[in-house]
Amino acid sequence: MKAVVAALAVNLGIAVTKFAAFLITGSASMLAESVHSVADTGNELLLIIGSGRSRRARTELHPFGFGRERYFYGFVVAVLLFTVGGVFSVYEGVHKILAPEPVHDAIVAFVVLAICVVLESLSLRTAVREANAERLGRSWGSFVHATKSPELPVVLMEDLAALLGLLFAFTGVLLSVTTGSGVWDGAGSVAIGVLLVGAAFIVGYEMKSLLIGEAASGEVSASIVAAIEDGPEGLPVIHLRTSHVGPDSLLVVAKVAVPAALAAAALASRIDAAEKRVREAVPIAETIYLEPDIYEPGREDVADPSIQAVRRSRVNRRPDARHPDPRRAAGSEQDTGSLGRRLTRARLGRGPRRGRAARAPSRSPEPGRACQARARSAGRGRRPSRGPKAR
Secondary structure (H helix, E strand, C coil): CHHHHHHHHHHHHHHHHHHHHHHHHCCHHHHHHHHHHHHHHHHHHHHHHHHHHCCCCCCCCCCCCCCCHHHHHHHHHHHHHHHHHHHHHHHHHHHHHHCCCCCCCHHHHHHHHHHHHHHHHHHHHHHHHHHHHHHCCCCHHHHHHHCCCCHHHHHHHHHHHHHHHHHHHHHHHHHHHHHCCCHHHHHHHHHHHHHHHHHHHHHHHHHHHHHHCCCCCHHHHHHHHHHHHCCCCCCCEEEEEEEEEECCEEEEEEEEECCCCCCHHHHHHHHHHHHHHHHHHCCCEEEEEEEEECCCHHHCCCCCHHHHHHHHHHHHCCHHHCCCCHHHHHCCCCHHHHHHHHHHHHHHCCCCCCCCCCCCCCCCCCHHHHHHHHHHHHCCCCCCCCCCCCC
């Protein structure tokens, strides 16, 4: 939230400064930038309110908590950015183009715009530093699309749009002063409005996806599958479903394969142990449901996204822990080893193993030679029979 607080302080100061510059110069671009800064200030306030309300305790009506309130307020930010910022700026710009007016005291507008560039750059630097701690080498576009925290993408988009808007305002005022036509000032206001509408669309699209409910990232899903399968219980995962009920709260639902003869007490103990490992590996997994089931390969729908998530998670894991050992899942039950082997190989699309399974087990490592030795020892005291020539 450090980036949000910094952006709130900067935008509040910038809004007051821009309005003062508009009253002096009468520039439409300065007015558009003033409204833009007022909208940004309101947006930061909404983000802070949403963050506070999301920390309320769970209730009977909302058993999963209020984490998604942060997504809701992020979506409201996008709506305000579109209407208050974008639409108003376009309207004001079109009005100035149809009825152009000269810009007065342009030097005041240039000084104010220069100060605003410095302040917005400082706010953007704070947001970038916070985002780099979570970005982990990903591109900026991938980070904005994949992050589950609504505040950082909103602040990043606002600050970037603010800097580009200041550039448009500077260009519009400069061309108006150079040409003596107020049309350029109105064109600058229209450009700012179009920019804000584009930023609002991106923010709204991402917030809508989070508000509906997004699954955990591939890395988190791989950690969940590894935590369930790598324990001594060896519970192979059939399918996995996850959903963010907030940036810091994850719902995990998985179906695991268990032997048919496993007792209820032992089954409950294994599931409890697996849930504990998942919470240790993924601390934000607050709600976990593991459903035991008897695996039947013929009923598996490979097109099911929840099954594809498990397969993708196994591929993303390190090679030495990619697949569960079926013997670890067996425990004392004889049928579980074959269950785990069937499950693992069906998931990988392989056929039955060759070699070891094709040979019949034997007690002696060299049964052929042992039989020949016994035959020789049995025939040592027996005279060989002779044919007719020997008689």
